[in-house]
Amino acid sequence: MHGGRVYEYVEQRGGAVDEIVDFSANLHPLGPPLSVLCALQKALPLVRHYPDARHLRVKEVLAKRYGVWPENLVCGNGASEVLALLLHTLAPKRTWVMEPAFHEYEAIARRAGAQIEHVSMMSGIRFELPLQKIAESAHAGDCVILNTPHNPSGMHVRKADVSDMVHRLVSRNVDVLIDESFLDFLEDESSESWMLESTANTHLHTIRSATKVFAIPGLRFGFAVLHADVACKIEGDRDGWSVNALAQEAAIAAYQDQEWMPKTIQWLVQQKAFIRSSWGLDPRIHVYPFAVNFFLVKFANPAVCRFVQNELQKNGFFVRNCDSFQALYASHIRIAIRTEEENRALWGAYLKAMDAYYSESSLLQK
Structure with a gap:
């Protein structure tokens, strides 16, 4: 398994490749230069x-x-x-x-x-x-x-x-x-x-x-x-x-471009701060310490992880489930950091999915 399988994502969801917002591959969202x-x-x-x-x-x-x-x-x-x-x-x-x-x-x-x-x-x-x-x-x-x-x-x-x-x-x-x-x-x-x-x-x-x-x-x-x-x-x-x-x-x-790396660091510093102040403060999940352009999230159990991932996919957001990694399992997803607009859109879709899951869970318990 590998992230970035946009053609497969289109087969799953329908539509066109440019309708996919791919958070599954750890690629620079502003590139190529x-x-x-x-x-x-x-x-x-x-x-x-x-x-x-x-x-x-x-x-x-x-x-x-x-x-x-x-x-x-x-x-x-x-x-x-x-x-x-x-x-x-x-x-x-x-x-x-x-x-x-x-x-x-x-x-x-x-x-x-x-x-x-x-x-x-x-x-x-x-x-x-x-x-x-x-x-x-x-x-x-x-x-x-x-x-x-x-x-x-x-x-x-x-x-x-x-x-x-x-x-x-x-x-x-x-x-x-x-x-x-x-x-x-x-x-x-x-x-x-x-x-x-x-x-x-x-x-x-x-x-x-x-x-x-x-x-x-x-x-x-x-x-x-x-x-x-x-x-x-x-x-x-x-x-x-x-x-x-x-x-x-x-x-x-x-490798001769003198402007790309300063631009990259500026983008990433800002977006890492947003991720830490949003995903990183949600008590329902665990975000592992990260230093680069992606982060790993652990959910309470595989069921909530699958539900959230499916809800995100319905909205065109594809993340990387980590069940194929040894030592990890289906409660983990890896998320690439993209543009500010895309990061905020994913965060909003995630919150709606989590609210929907826990609302359904509460109703079933009753």
Whole structure:
């Protein structure tokens, strides 16, 4: 299961795609940036040629932006392909997945031949990283996937809080793969990234995605920052043409846009404040601490969660039920943060649904 299945939502509800307000996918609601759309229009004639399999220009842009070297970069058709390329090259004996987690971690690791070790992050109604537990059992040749900011909770684990444990693992030749797909949404993103450390350590790897922050899931672009030796191994045994010409041009424009990230942070700061003052103060639900562009809600039971979700869908609002995540269940929904107008409309529809549910429950009890 995955969010953003707008064509399936249309089949369920009827109507047209533009009538769907998709809160199920954690995409930037203001995107794509105008610079990206202009670059795509200009680049359309490039579809008559094969794309650059070396990804030279986009690597130069990424290297300049993040202070690394082009030889430290591997580009892919979304972060999922980059993850697959990396795990295929590392060929870990076991891959440790902290649940709940993006399902592709397990699926890709299995295809790479790894045994999967699941470790729960749930501690009551809190999320906690079980790195200490993993460190006690992981051995050389294993891989640990650390996703921060975390999907689906929205929680960010500060780099300083896990640095000792990460370095303990890599010093024992355990590969640590850090998925930073949502890190762009943090105000202090640059100081929280592991990219620079990844260039200097053959067992530390960082993955990034352009999909979420630039709202280009239909193009697919992601990249990894790696030690040059690891990147060289990957590039020597992959399909370079998987990153199409338009995706490369879109990424070149996006990562050179100087206005997009300040605009993003301004929007998100305002909307996070609204979410915390509305959803966060409703005593009938639990909103987990979140730092980025989505949040996780726990309802009293699966019945109220399903009722609310169905009522929202009737009004064209689609959220992400989390029953397919390990360690979560049908009482949880994940909600993306969208524009102010859309966020307020969803909040109003949610309140009506909750009032309807509890009114019906009261009548049935009588």
